[in-house]
Amino acid sequence: QKEVEQDPGPLSVPEGAIVSLNCTYSNSAFQYFMWYRQYSRKGPELLMYTYSSGNKEDGRFTAQVDKSSKYISLFIRDSQPSDSATYLCAMSPDSNYQLIWGAGTKLIIKP
Amino acid sequence: GAVVSQHPSWVICKSGTSVKIECRSLDFQATTMFWYRQFPKQSLMLMATSNEGSKATYEQGVEKDKFLINHASLTLSTLTVTSAHPEDSSFYICSAYTNEQFFGPGTRLTVL
Numbered sequence: 001q002k003e004v005e006q007d008p009g010p011l012s013v014p015e016g017a018i019v020s021l022n023c024t025y026s027n028s029a030f031q032y033f034m035w036y037r038q039y040s041r042k043g044p045e046l047l048m049y050t051y052s053s054g055n056k057e058d059g060r061f062t063a064q065v066d067k068s069s070k071y072i073s074l075f076i077r078d079s080q081p082s083d084s085a086t087y088l089c090a091m092s093p094d095s096n097y098q099l100i101w102g103a104g105t106k107l108i109i110k111p
Numbered sequence: 112g113a114v115v116s117q118h119p120s121w122v123i124c125k126s127g128t129s130v131k132i133e134c135r136s137l138d139f140q141a142t143t144m145f146w147y148r149q150f151p152k153q154s155l156m157l158m159a160t161s162n163e164g165s166k167a168t169y170e171q172g173v174e175k176d177k178f179l180i181n182h183a184s185l186t187l188s189t190l191t192v193t194s195a196h197p198e199d200s201s202f203y204i205c206s207a208y209t210n211e212q213f214f215g216p217g218t219r220l221t222v223l
Contacts, residue, residue, distance in 0.1 A: 043206075
């Protein structure tokens with residue numbers, strides 16, 4: 001079993017829809033949770049960074065962490081075609097120094 | 112924000128040759144840089160952790176004699192793929208760490 005599980009998709013939704021992306025993990029020591037966005041043939045860029053449980057909102061993006069269920073989510077409201085990319089979750093027990101990565105979910109927003 | 116560059120962005124080489132990839136932090140100093148490899152439709156796989164002035168720490172299964180890493184300064188790390196073969200064709204990404212990892216744009220290596 002992988003430490004971090006993420007459905008690779010692709011996930012295709014119409015423009016304007018609410019998107020839900022998820023990861024599950026097995027290591028209860030993880031405290032730091034990140035979501036990265038990666039456009040094709042580019043390096044990942046950090047979208048959201050959450051410590052421990054709870055919610056964090058930044059514009060159209062909301063990150064949720066449920067440590068009791070070992071489950072994290074990224075919600076995108078009012079999705080745009082420019083949101084089409086691969087979204088990778090990453091987590092770590094001790095800051096974001098060494099990260100354990102999910103497989104990445106390819107998201108397609110249809111105009 | 113912190114910017115990390117990689118050079119070259121794309122390289123094609125013949126089997127058996129060596130290729131050097133540079134990773135630079137442009138506006139900050141990074142004591143640690145990470146090297147990843149990413150195959151199509153797969154996630155990032157950490158290859159090695161590089162600390163300035165010391166030997167790199169390689170992940171299990173990564174051949175240190177094949178993937179030579181040099182981190183001679185706080186703004187530059189290099190990855191040399193020695194005696195490259197077609198199976199080494201991949202997307203190589205570096206990141207530089209200063210409170211968080213900042214990623215370079217990646218280098219696409221194609222070995223013929």
